[in-house]
Amino acid sequence: MVITYVNEYTKLDMKQPVQEKKIWEILETVTDPEIPVLSIIDMGIVRAVQLNNDGELTITITPTYSGCPAMDAISMDIRLKLIEQGYRHVKILSVLSPAWTTDWMSEAGKEKLKAYGIAPPVNRAEDAARPDIECPQCHSHHTSLLSQFGSTACKALYQCNECKEPFDYFKCH
DSSP states (O other): OEEEEOOTTOOOOTTSOHHHHHHHHHHHTOEETTEEEEEHHHHTOEEEEEEOTTSOEEEEEOOSSTTOTHHHHHHHHHHHHHHHTTOOSEEEEEOOSSOOOGGGSOHHHHHHHHHHTEEOOOOHHHHHTOOOOOOTTTOOSOEEEEESOOSSTTEEEEEETTTOOEEEEEOOO
């Protein structure tokens, strides 16, 4: 059985067998339905890929929080993209432990969030102290929290005091 774990920054190990690289490339095309600029690799929710000798493929994922409504859509998209590429026996395994953390997001994913207009998560210590979050539009740090919940439960709603634009902030988990 071949087992590959995503490392701390979700970078691929270039020594992986060609088949595994292909699977990771396919998974890179699966996006988060709530944040379509991010792949599930950017999000860091893919924890493992297992391909056994019988051709059974198991993808292990961790939801961003338990009960996340996007996980059903993500699981279905993973399955469909892999089936389209010839992987017929696909199993999606969802694990809750260890719990997902924004530390698992790739730096590229955080940059994509910012370019999309969502402030990326800062580190947990800063988040706990509630610093001024940088506005993704004008880059000002003069921002105000409007609501603990933004467009989804994993985001908070902020407003920039400079450009007056509201924006989502991806909360640390």
